[in-house]
Amino acid sequence: xxxxxxxxxxxxxxxxxxxxxxxxxxxxxxxxxxxxxxxxxxxxxxxxxxxxxxxxxxxxxxxxxxxxxxxxxxxxxxxxxxxxxxxxxxxxxxxxxxxxxxxxxxxxxxxxxxxxxxxxxxxxxxxxxxxxxxxxxxxxxxxxxxxxxxxxxxxxxxxxxxxxxxxxxxxxxxxxxxxxxxxxxxxxxxxxxxxxxxxxxxxxxxxxxxxxxxxxxxxxxxxxxxxxxxxxxxxxxxxxxxxxxxxxxxxxxxxxxxxxxxxxxxxxxxxxxxxxxxxxxxxxxxxxxxxxxxxxxxxxxxxxxxxxxxxxxxxxxxxxxxxxxxxxxxxxxxxx
Ligand SMILES: C[S@@+](CC[C@H](N)C(=O)[O-])C[C@H]1O[C@@H](n2cnc3c(N)ncnc32)[C@H](O)[C@@H]1O
Numbered sequence: 289x290x291x292x293x294x295x296x297x298x299x300x301x302x303x304x305x306x307x308x309x310x311x312x313x314x315x316x317x318x319x320x321x322x323x324x325x326x327x328x329x330x331x332x333x334x335x336x337x338x339x340x341x342x343x344x345x346x347x348x349x350x351x352x353x354x355x356x357x358x359x360x361x362x363x364x365x366x367x368x369x370x371x372x373x374x375x376x377x378x379x380x381x382x383x384x385x386x387x388x389x390x391x392x393x394x395x396x397x398x399x400x401x402x403x404x405x406x407x408x409x410x411x412x413x414x415x416x417x418x419x420x421x422x423x424x425x426x427x428x429x430x431x432x433x434x435x436x437x438x439x440x441x442x443x444x445x446x447x448x449x450x451x452x453x454x455x456x457x458x459x460x461x462x463x464x465x466x467x468x469x470x471x472x473x474x475x476x477x478x479x480x481x482x483x484x485x486x487x488x489x490x491x492x493x494x495x496x497x498x499x500x501x502x503x504x505x506x507x508x509x510x511x512x513x514x515x516x517x518x519x520x521x522x523x524x525x526x527x528x529x530x531x532x533x534x535x536x537x538x539x540x541x542x543x544x545x546x547x548x549x550x551x552x553x554x555x556x557x558x559x560x561x562x563x564x565x566x567x568x569x570x571x572x573x574x575x576x577x578x579x580x581x582x583x584x585x586x587x588x589x590x591x592x593x594x595x596x597x598x599x600x601x602x603x604x605x606x607x608x609x610x611x612x613x614x615x616x617x618x619x620x621x622x623x624x
Contacts, residue, residue: 355495356499357494361494362441369445370444372423372448372452373422381539381574381579381581384581386425386428390432392570392594393483396512397409397413397483407433409432410432410433410434413435415483416436416481416485417436417437417485418485420440420445420446421440421449422445422452426449426453430458430459434483437464437465438464439468441469449465483511483512485514486499488517491517491549493548496555500564501562508597512597513596513597514593518590519550519552519590520551523588524549524590525546528544538574552591564596564597565595570584570587571585572584
């Protein structure tokens with residue numbers, strides 16, 4: 289009964305909503321084995337140094353406003369830490385999202401860096417997967433040849449990720465996990481990554497400015513930042529919280545807080561002021577009846593974003609148009 293009602297609600301909302309059109313902008317270090325990845329100073333003894341007895345990370349000497357960590361969010365994911373690889377469970381929609389986000393990341397990275405090795409298109413690229421959870425996205429990126437470090441503040445999720453990737457001998461060579469926050473990593477690892485990924489993570493953070501500034505710190509100049517998240521619209525509230533959490537129970541009730549959602553325009557502004565320029569934004573939508581994600585012209589519900597770290601330091605007084613010419617000689621960005 290619920291599912292019929294919900295299907296009707298779902299499709300009515302879709303057809304009635306006025307979709308805003310997506311902005312789509314026209315937009316190497318030597319290969320390291322996982323042994324060298326895991327021997328990075330930053331990885332060493334992280335768990336021992338940063339964990340309290342309650343399993344939550346100890347915060348460094350930052351004020352609360354400078355941490356990305358929201359303890360309530362950490363508790364939510366702690367409760368689900370053993371469920372990451374249940375294909376029919378709470379994270380089913382994230383498994384299915386790989387069909388879109390993995391090619392999105394791969395193709396945008398190939399545009400920036402070119403193919404390094406046939407069959408392993410992301411070989412020689414170091415990727416940081418922030419908020420990796422159980423490694424649902426880290427694993428396929430490792431299979432594409434990237435050296436991936438997945439970090440998450442929930443230690444039990446990191447254990448789940450480690451356990452799961454250990455079953456695949458190819459991943460043991462490529463993927464490494466650590467229980468820590470981005471800000472902790474940023475204090476020790478400067479400009480080390482070709483790409484940072486935060487997929488379905490920014491809506492769970494306490495401080496987005498701190499997040500963007502840490503991303504900039506850990507990225508190489510010209511490095512890529514990939515974000516997927518939920519827009520802050522009435523439609524995303526109705527579908528993402530009322531339908532997905534309360535009616536269809538695709539994800540547990542209370543997983544999302546609408547106040548923390550961010551529109552693509554606000555996210556772009558924030559990233560620009562943190563020293564990035566946004567290369568692409570694409571709308572995405574999940575169909576709960578088929579369990580399949582698709583690209584959409586509209587960003588009204590979910591979207592994926594690709595931003596690039598500017599080579600020069602952010603200049604607060606610089607306008608967008610001025611700074612655009614510094615980084616991208618030639619044409620101004622085009623929009624479609
Ligand atoms: C919806 S899950 C997404 C997991 C993974 N990125 C994926 O898409 O499969 C959100 C993840 O963000 C993590 N998280 C929450 N607060 C975080 C923070 N301050 N820094 C990094 N990760 C955080 C949670 O523990 C959880 O694993």
